[in-house]
Amino acid sequence: RKEVEQDPGPFNVPEGATVAFNCTYSNSASQSFFWYRQDCRKEPKLLMSVYSSGNEDGRFTAQLNRASQYISLLIRDSKLSDSATYLCVVNRGYGGATNKLIFGTGTLLAVQP
Amino acid sequence: GAVVSQHPSWVICKSGTSVKIECRSLDFQATTMFWYRQFPKQSLMLMATSNEGSKATYEQGVEKDKFLINHASLTLSTLTVTSAHPEDSSFYICSATGSRETQYFGPGTRLLVL
Numbered sequence: 001r002k003e004v005e006q007d008p009g010p011f012n013v014p015e016g017a018t019v020a021f022n023c024t025y026s027n028s029a030s031q032s033f034f035w036y037r038q039d040c041r042k043e044p045k046l047l048m049s050v051y052s053s054g055n056e057d058g059r060f061t062a063q064l065n066r067a068s069q070y071i072s073l074l075i076r077d078s079k080l081s082d083s084a085t086y087l088c089v090v091n092r093g094y095g096g097a098t099n100k101l102i103f104g105t106g107t108l109l110a111v112q113p
Numbered sequence: 114g115a116v117v118s119q120h121p122s123w124v125i126c127k128s129g130t131s132v133k134i135e136c137r138s139l140d141f142q143a144t145t146m147f148w149y150r151q152f153p154k155q156s157l158m159l160m161a162t163s164n165e166g167s168k169a170t171y172e173q174g175v176e177k178d179k180f181l182i183n184h185a186s187l188t189l190s191t192l193t194v195t196s197a198h199p200e201d202s203s204f205y206i207c208s209a210t211g212s213r214e215t216q217y218f219g220p221g222t223r224l225l226v227l
Contacts, residue, residue, distance in 0.1 A: 043218040103156040
């Protein structure tokens, strides 16, 4: 079983739709959590950190449930430019050299005009 | 935001040759740099963690004698793939972190070994 599991998709949605991605992680000692975005043949870029209290950045809302080891990302009013692979990432470390990012395989989102 | 560069962005080489990839933090001092590898349709996998002035820490299953890492300064780390073979063809990505937790990723290097 992978340490970070995601539905690979693809998720094909029309512009303006709301789409939700889910992720589970198996290591309860994981310290911090993130969503990254990766465009085709590019490096991953940090989208947002994820907190138990939930956090929102514009059209994006992320939520962490530590008890069930579950992370979610909600995208509202999807844009064509949102088309990308969304990576669920957990960090086992405490910062600096102790950081160890574990990446999920990603969920592919394709927003259709 | 912090900028990390990688060079070259892509490289094609013959089997048996060695390839060096550079990772530079352009506007901050990177106490730690990380090297990842991503095969098609797979997730990024951490290969090694590199601290300035000390030996790299390799992840299980990564051969340290094949993937040589040097982190000689706070702004430069290099990964050398020695005696590259076709199975080493992959997307190699570095990241760098300073005093805070955020890792800033380089644009990656595509290696194709013929």
